[in-house]
Amino acid sequence: MADTTYCPALFLSAMASGQGKTTVTAALARYHRRQGRRVVVFKTGPDYLDPQILAQASGAPVEPLDLWMSGDAFCREQLYRAALEADLILIEGAMGLYDGTPSSADLAMAFDIPVACVINARGMAQTVAAIGLGLARYRPEMTFHGLIANALGSERHRQLIEDSLPDDVRLLAAMPREERLALPSRHLGLVQPGEQEDPDNLSLDARLDAAADLLEGQALTELPPAVAFMPQDIDTPPRALEGRRIGVARDAAFSFIYAANTRLLEAMGAELCWFSPLTDATLPEGIDALWLPGGYPELHAAALGTNHSMCEAIRQFDIRDLPILAECGGMLYLQQTLTDQAGICHPMAGVLPGHGEMRTKRGCQGMQSALLPEGEIRGHAHHHSRSHDTLEPIAHGRRASHPAPGEAIFRRGQLTASYLHLFFPSNPDAVAALLGRQKVGGKETARASKDADQHQPAE
Template sequence: MATALLIAAPASGQGKTSIAAGLARLYSRQGKRVRVFKCGPDFLDPMIHAVASAAPCENLDLWMCGEFDAATRLARAAENADVILVEGVMGLFDGAPSAADIARRFNLPVLAVIDAAAMAQTFGAVAHGLAHYQPDLPFYGVLANRVASPGHAEMLEESLSPGIRWCGTVPRDDAASLPERHLGLHQAAEIEDLMARLDRMANQLEKTPLAALDTGDFSANLAVSSAPARCVLSGTFSGLATPAPPLLKNKTIAIARDASFCFLYPANLELLAAMGAQLAFFSPLAGEPLPMCDAVWLPGGYPELHAAVLAQRREFFAQLATHVAASKPLIAECGGMMTLFDTLTDTQGATHPMAALLPGRIVMQPRLAALGGQEAELPEGTLRGHTFHYSKAETPLEPLTHARRQRSLGNKTQGEAIYRRARLTASYVHFYFPSNPAVAAALFLP
């Protein structure tokens, strides 16, 4: 039977990713089977959690993924894990749906991580607000992060209202923190001392009451509502899901995967394989050729950080051109799409030639250009996903359609452009394939 905990905070930047990863590492060191989930459409935090837990980290989002999808994945984890950790997104109550909505829906006990570096008794007020803002929230307790001294810790604990569980403190420790850049944390593979950082955080958490976590049996809290399911997960887990149809049987999908093309939902890969596809991974950065395939997928990532190297991969770009000319499917998301335009101008102002399969140029911006859930009505059907990028596309190409923003679906507010040439489909949207498996499969078929 699994023990579960949702790690949240009053805002971003409080250290919840480091705490969640540190807990995953701590429980793994104790010999427990740990599964970590991330609220919302995130790619970078899950990479860290996958290393800390030695297991894939999946996403939970009641809008993008759907309630049925979330329940199925949590149920599967509850059957096979000793501990389930769910990292929240932004502040506990931020967004619609929020981390608090997920906690209430699945009765996940909430641990509030509060950065106490610049506060004393106000810590108690913040903790009280998080615990009582929604009366039906299953609140577990509070952890003080970046604490200065034992005396500081004593003041923080004394400030708590009666009934709020004190889960200890973690001191400020730059050697245990995780480095960041414009899209968030660095990729796990880029942090050379990642395991040392995780162990250092685990050592601190080992001194807290959380080292002996016991929140009760989680498996009983996963009843699925009678509402029609939006999502279908491959396989059958606890009788909640139905097998995925073999729509991609005998099809080979070449998938770019390296530091430039790295934003891949595990659920997307799982679904493609469950529908019968053979997945052939390759690294354009390393100069690996495009595998023999029926379709190509260029996921998002950081082409702007590797543009100089990508610009030298003319053979790869020629292979893509031949693939598209043969009317074979090519799906390019965000960073993948950025490599298909004529040029890419990076954050330093340098311009690099790209694949020239789409007319125009990509220019990096100093500020966030777009963020949020997106729903796209394609000729194949409707898919949901999200967008998060610092670049803009300048192109004369007329879009096939535009996605719609999650927060304005009622008034059809225009979202990201979706481009199509022959069987090439490109957009800034990162699609969540299980939101509509049949549509996802159709994108990879001639």
């Protein structure tokens, strides 16, 4: 095919979560970047945190790839565009290689990308070879590139593993146990690069460079085989948001934003107006809609709750019956109170009834579709909080592979709130209707009553 382009590509997966695949992927990206290569990294599945680490390692933005959430066509087009400019494409998987439907293995096989698997070898030696053999043989149609043994205690540890492997399963790299290079994490995943402290005066960049140094001279640093990538015709999104100004919250408390979402809004004609609920006194001037994405409001609850002028500005914006989309942390911010991990209850914006509480147990997780009047938008949930005394939901998310109801979806007038994080390219028309004054079912979406008394004051 004339438009086919070729680029070396490698899919980095693991036997399970927690094996160190983000560290290995970041180290490999940093290694090749230091060789002067243009490295493009993708992250499988919904993730806002790992991509930030991978972006710092590679020096380029990191996009999500997921056959269910974003679809085959989106993935194919993203990979093709990357191959046009990259010297190397790396894809970090999610969970274990065969976990989920679709799995990391499904994504790798869909585009014929060779797979390397990370195994944390702490507490075992020859068993690593047995696990690796199973990973390599479980689906023979998959191209298995080799193993990466992580957290090794000694050269002897490496030798025991390598001697146990069959000739056709390579040990691509052996990573020694280096606790100081571990990436810090908290309740939702890895700590964002801008928030990481420097343990022992070792910055994130220094850790990435040190991890890359450990790969020097190992087979993993050899460029993998070139893969053929073909273009995908994707419909141009409608200019349904032409001339509309959309306020988007973005700061340390609200940072869970897919670049694909903002690109789509701009492609549909919207002007994005960024603001900080933490530090700004008011909303951007002249905005027509408001998007409050997820993030870590629980870590900044005191500052959010005491920024009274911003809370009042958002309440007044809602009274004007203009579109608001609040996702996860954005929804917690709009409710009356938020109790943080220390058990301290903070007043929030008080736009919606409801009280958020952090907890150690995870909430409703995984892939879900938001079944909205505007249409179905795919997305996902991932949180460690719960909300009570809320509005009655208008619907619940539909899980990708489980019959139980998903996250509650709340709607009052043009305000839509849920724990769901939405992937806008999955349904551009629905997104345009959600953030614009579009008609749904022959009627313009509007609040039945604009009475300000509907607002629940912050406690």
